[in-house]
Amino acid sequence: MASFDIVCQVDFQEVTNAVDQARREIANRYDFKGSNCTIELDSQKGELLITADDEYKMQTVIDILLTRLLKRSVPVKSLVYGKTTPSGKVLKKNIDIQQGLSKEQCKELNLLIKNTKLKVQSQSQGDSVRVTGKKKDDLQQVMHDFLISVPCPKVQNPLRLDSIIITDMDFDSVL
8 A cells, every 4th residue: 555644844954054044144234233133943842032122123033034944945834933022121032843743733634635535544643644545646636635725724723734744655565
């Protein structure tokens, strides 16, 4: 039986490179001279902490970071923004980097795959979804459907399809 996995993964080396580039740009920009604007990356927890003097500079720092992440082909929809909290004279914002799919997202993916009426089976495996089927054409149709668009009106946290990667293609047994 042929199969593939749907997972949500972010390459942290590319995130590190993008954060370093954004830090250099912030250090060189004239409008940030003398300001307390920083970007800190915690690779262990998968979090970014952005510190800025005011809301305008916070938004500018986020824009610079998003531009660098996009240039490094990191899916920005895998970022989950926290609330902006004042801390003394500066503002802080925590941004989580989503790794893996949540249980709700896995359930929604399973329902969407079953609603395609193709002869494929899907099952949740922790933070990924495995799709199996006898025919390669059915699996390729499922891939095509997910890469084009997937409406998710019932889920509170919508699927971030830009960050879903289809991996582990096992077509050898079909050939």
